[in-house]
Amino acid sequence: MPMTPQSAADARPYDALLLYSFGGPNKPEDVVPFLRNVTAGKGIPDSRLEEVGEHYYAFGGKSPINEQNLALKAAIEAELAERGIDLPVVWGNRNWEPYTDDAIDELERLGAKRAVALVTSAYSSYSGCRQYREDLAVVLDKRGQLGPDGSTGVQFDKIRSYFNHPGFVQANVEAVLDAYRELEAKGGSPAHARLVFVTHSIPTTMEEASGVGHATYSEQHLDVAAVVAEAIAERRGHPVQWELAYCSRSGPPSQPWLEPDVNDLLEQRAAEGLRNVVLSPIGFVSDHMEVAYDLDTEAMETAANLGMTAVRAGTVGTRPEFVRGLVDLLLERAALARGESVEEATVGSLPAFPSVTPPDCCLRRHGEPSGIPALCSEDMHR
């Protein structure tokens, strides 16, 4: 796609970008209300909530996620300016300030009629896709701005799940290469290291439901992992053994979630004689709390106790490959909205995911419609 200043108008028909994220607490008093927002009606045991609360308190009650989203917003704004695209970026979160409702207020203040949402989850599942679309619908409904006949409110489209977009994948490759250098500097042995990709675990029921009309959540990760590992082997000039592990499990013990847990995997591999590990958190886009606690605190401690030399690769954060990719995705979505045919860039073996999803895409579990409409779906005519 040519990135000349002439393409400056090509964000049309959009007049704003909504950077839509999870949110997190900024101070100790925020922690409990934040956790209540996250877990409303999700059956997370109190014991788990107290445990997660402690993770936040251990970091002064402040999650890094909000500052990371502000940094990403600034990086996107800089990239838009660089390309001569005049499009305001508004930030909002599902679970903390600025809330979805605040973001829509802001969009209205800016006079936006049609916005495109960029969700800070790269992969498709209920948690990374539909839940965001449902929350938008719920908030619009509360505002009296949701209806099959169109509405007076802001119209939303969504940028497709971008786990297999070249920008996201290349940024991960660079981050993993940096980690290999760090392993070497720590006296480790990169050629013998296992590359362990890590993502957020989800219930197996959510995993199954994530595969309607496209590859499932775990299949999406396996595809990205294979591409990244191959690129690392090529760039470093030695074979790379890799596998996928999960972190941040919650829910009752009786409910199966995706495994292996990263800590269990490290124990097993250490017992088999593995000594060098590179952890690559491909499931997360920034070094937020799940990375800071579950990986940097817990998994790194597990590795140290096992006598392993381990490093954790960075997340894509504001890496230039990622930020440029996001703006490419925005322009691609805009061209689709204008009815133009565009090449939807991907890497790996999976096709580009739909930006207008099938009605039953990414339910929490199969055959269990949430009863809540979800925006950016084929059955939502707005």
Ligand SMILES: CC1=C(CCC(=O)O)c2cc3nc(cc4[nH]c(cc5[nH]c(cc1n2)c(C)c5CCC(=O)O)c(CCC(=O)O)c4C)C(CCC(=O)O)=C3C
């Ligand atoms: C797939 C996925 C992502 C990755 C995609 C993405 O990056 O968006 C993600 C991200 C995040 N998850 C986060 C925090 C939490 N997630 C929870 C709970 C849950 N997450 C789930 C899934 C995911 N979550 C699931 C299936 C649950 C169980 C409840 C339910 O079915 O919905 C809970 C409740 C307590 C607990 O169970 O841990 C908390 C506090 C934060 C903020 C971190 C910060 O503050 O820096 C972020 C970015």
Ligand SMILES: [Fe+2]
């Ligand atoms: Fe989560």
